[in-house]
Amino acid sequence: MQVVGRLQLLLLLSEYRDLFNAFDRRRTGSVTMADLLAVSQQLGLPSNQADLDKLLAHANVNGTQPNSTQFYRRKDKNNH
Numbered sequence: 001m002q003v004v005g006r007l008q009l010l011l012l013l014s015e016y017r018d019l020f021n022a023f024d025r026r027r028t029g030s031v032t033m034a035d036l037l038a039v040s041q042q043l044g045l046p047s048n049q050a051d052l053d054k055l056l057a058h059a060n061v062n063g064t065q066p067n068s069t070q071f072y073r074r075k076d077k078n079n080h
Contacts, residue, residue, distance in 0.1 A: 031056070 023031045023039050031051060040047035 021027070023035050025038055026032075033056060036052050036055060037047055038054065049071050069074075
């Protein structure tokens with residue numbers, strides 16, 4: 001991989017980490033319903049239980065609370 005490609009990858013991973021950390025407010029390594037609710041309310045987004053359940057279900061790939069690895073994989077899959 002060329003130097004420019006590596007730098008772009010590092011920047012992208014840093015952006016993913018920052019975005020995930022915005023949701024993982026307690027720094028537990030996973031996103032809970034409480035985390036999602038707090039961010040939704042802070043952004044002024046609708047925060048009803050049904051919508052939040054759908055968001056978590058979409059991010060959740062193995063039956064647990066979404067963690068950073070799942071988040072990065074989901075973001076990467078959506079970008080390709």
